[in-house]
Amino acid sequence: GAGVSQTPSNKVTEKGKYxxxxxxxxxxxxxxxxxxxSLGQGxxxxxxxxxxxxxxxxxxxxxxxFAVRPEGSVSTLKIQRTERGDSAVYLCASSLTGxxxxxxxxxxxxxxxx
Amino acid sequence: GEDxxxxxxxxxxxxDSSVINCxxxxxxxxxxxxxxxxxxxxxxxxxxxxxxxxxKQDQRLTxxxxxxxxxxxLRIADTQTGDSAIYFCAESMGEDKIIFxxxxxxxxxx
Numbered sequence: 001g002a003g004v005s006q007t008p009s010n011k012v013t014e015k016g017k018y019x020x021x022x023x024x025x026x027x028x029x030x031x032x033x034x035x036x037x038s039l040g041q042g043x044x045x046x047x048x049x050x051x052x053x054x055x056x057x058x059x060x061x062x063x064x065x066f067a068v069r070p071e072g073s074v075s076t077l078k079i080q081r082t083e084r085g086d087s088a089v090y091l092c093a094s095s096l097t098g099x100x101x102x103x104x105x106x107x108x109x110x111x112x113x114x
Numbered sequence: 115g116e117d118x119x120x121x122x123x124x125x126x127x128x129x130d131s132s133v134i135n136c137x138x139x140x141x142x143x144x145x146x147x148x149x150x151x152x153x154x155x156x157x158x159x160x161x162x163x164x165x166x167x168x169x170k171q172d173q174r175l176t177x178x179x180x181x182x183x184x185x186x187x188l189r190i191a192d193t194q195t196g197d198s199a200i201y202f203c204a205e206s207m208g209e210d211k212i213i214f215x216x217x218x219x220x221x222x223x224x
Contacts, residue, residue, distance in 0.1 A: 004156075033211070042118070042202050042214030043157065056210050091157065100206045101145055105157040 002026075004106035006092050012112045013082055021077040021109045025094030032075050033103060034067055035091040043091055049075060050098055082113045118215035120203050125221045132190040134218045136203030139184065143205040146179060147212065148188045152199045160188075160201075190220075198222045 005024040013019050025032050030051055035043035045059040051072045060066070064082075069075040079086055089110050095103040120136040138146070147162040163170045163177045163186075170177045176189040190197055200217040 040216070042204070042216050043212075045211035045213070048210055059211065093157075100147075100210070100212045101159075101162050103159070103212070107154075107156045 004092055004094050004104055006090075006106040006109050008109060009107065010110045010112075012114060015082060015084060015113055017082055019079050019082055019111065021079075021090050021111070023075045023077070023092030023094075023106060025073065025075070025092070026096075026104060027073075029094035029096050030072065031095045031098035031103070032069060033093040033095075034075070034077050035093065036088045037091055037108070038088045046077070046090075055098075079111075082111075084113045087111055087113045118203050118205055118213055120201075120215040120218050122216065123219050123221065125223055126193050127223045128193060128195060130193055132188075132193045132197065132220055134188045134190075134201050134203075134220065136186045136188075136215055137184055138186065138203070138205045138213075140205060140207075140213070141181075141184065142207060144207045145205065146177075146186050147202075147204040147206070148175075148177065148186075149202040149204060149214070150199045151202065151217065157202070193220075193222060195222050 007022045032049040034046040037043045047067050048056040049069045064080045066078045089108040091108045093103040093105045117139045126132040148160045150158045150160050168179050174191040178187045200219050202217045203215040204212045206212045
């Protein structure tokens with residue numbers, strides 16, 4: 001595609017429910033990043049994929065958060081037992097080979113947990 | 115630890131220069147970045163600088179890096195209404211995670 005695509009653009013869920021957020025990176029980009037941006041804050045790193053494997057998942061806040069990229073393209077961020085504090089914009093970025101200087105960000109998914 | 119600090123607000127008259135400042139703590143950072151975020155739009159990389167450089171200019175944008183003081187600044191010459199946005203200072207050590215500041219909201223006065 002022309003850019004990084006994230007779906008849905010908005011998601012409202014009830015506390016305790018499970019959600020999946022999808023990221024379609026730019027075609028051919030091997031590196032993929034997930035960030036979380038809470039209101040009034042800068043983006044906070046969650047996880048970085050190089051191909052199918054998670055090269056760095058040190059930013060995942062706890063074991064309720066999990067991300068996969070089974071074929072090295074589309075990635076899904078999964079959040080179990082959602083809490084109100086999980087409400088944020090979840091941003092995805094991709095880069096051709098894995099350089100943050102060439103990372104392109106998507107528009108994000110705004111998650112609201114009620 | 116890694117931390118990036120920047121002031122939260124800046125107001126500038128149209129046509130004047132804007133200077134947004136940032137300090138960072140990680141001396142091993144390889145790259146330092148400035149991102150722009152407009153309402154309803156994604157994060158846009160404006161410019162970046164290698165840690166072994168002290169200045170980079172790109173049209174109306176000038177980045178200054180003082181590595182000794184761990185201080186980064188972004189100067190926007192001839193500020194225009196379209197420059198109104200949130201500007202994020204960020205650092206990284208290469209292909210891995212980018213550490214962002216909280217952002218500076220730039221407001222343009224007529």
